[in-house]
Amino acid sequence: QKEVEQNSGPLSVPEGAIASLNCTYSDRGSQSFFWYRQYSGKSPELIMSIYSNGDKEDGRFTAQLNKASQYVSLLIRDSQPSDSATYLCAVKKDRGSTLGRLYFGRGTQLTVWP
Amino acid sequence: DTEVTQTPKHLVMGMTNKKSLKCEQHMGHRAMYWYKQKAKKPPELMFVYSYEKLSINESVPSRFSPECPNSSLLNLHLHALQPEDSALYLCASSEWDRGSDQHFGDGTRLSIL
Numbered sequence: 001q002k003e004v005e006q007n008s009g010p011l012s013v014p015e016g017a018i019a020s021l022n023c024t025y026s027d028r029g030s031q032s033f034f035w036y037r038q039y040s041g042k043s044p045e046l047i048m049s050i051y052s053n054g055d056k057e058d059g060r061f062t063a064q065l066n067k068a069s070q071y072v073s074l075l076i077r078d079s080q081p082s083d084s085a086t087y088l089c090a091v092k093k094d095r096g097s098t099l100g101r102l103y104f105g106r107g108t109q110l111t112v113w114p
Numbered sequence: 115d116t117e118v119t120q121t122p123k124h125l126v127m128g129m130t131n132k133k134s135l136k137c138e139q140h141m142g143h144r145a146m147y148w149y150k151q152k153a154k155k156p157p158e159l160m161f162v163y164s165y166e167k168l169s170i171n172e173s174v175p176s177r178f179s180p181e182c183p184n185s186s187l188l189n190l191h192l193h194a195l196q197p198e199d200s201a202l203y204l205c206a207s208s209e210w211d212r213g214s215d216q217h218f219g220d221g222t223r224l225s226i227l
Binding site: 034036042043044045046049088101102104105106107 | 155156157170204215216218219220221
């Protein structure tokens with residue numbers, strides 16, 4: 001079982017729609033959760049971090065965390081063509097020998113069409 | 115633009131060459147990381163430095179040799195690389211190694227001939 005699972009997509013939504021990206025993780029001891037956006041040929045850019053259950057909003061982005069279900073999601077409202085990228089879910093276990101290690105999902109490729 | 119600076123942006127080298135990748139941050143972060151990323155794959159962790167000491171080595175071949183001269187600098191020395199080592203090499207930093215956000219540099223695109 002992989003540490004972090006994402007639907008690799010591709011996910012295609014029209015401009016102005018809500019894009020919903022999902023991620024599950026296997027270790028209940030995970031404490032920190034991140035969403036990175038990566039444009040083709042570029043490096044990952046941190047867009048959201050979430051540490052406690054519930055929703056966290058930042059502009060058009062909302063991260064949702066449900067530790068009981070081991071589920072984290074990213075909603076992008078009013079999607080724009082510039083949001084077209086690969087979105088990487090990452091999970092960190094903040095204890096033991098895996099201290100500092102980020103576990104990445106495979107990424108979900110999002111395309112927003114005009 | 116990121117606050118983690120990597121040089122060079124592109125590097126082409128032969129299998130017998132020796133070269134180094136450099137990473138610099140001036141945010142006072144005490145944890146620094148090297149990742150390798152192949153096309154259409156997520157980043158793979160190579161090394162973690164915490165307070166200038168190597169804390170994680172993900173069983174990386176010895177042809178990759180990391181060095182942390184001070185809290186702001188991280189190097190990756192390359193020697194006798196193979197064509198399959200061609201990839202995007204990413205440096206990242208965070209305030210400390212637990213529970214804090216990691217920010218990536220722009221990466222070095224490495225091609226081995």
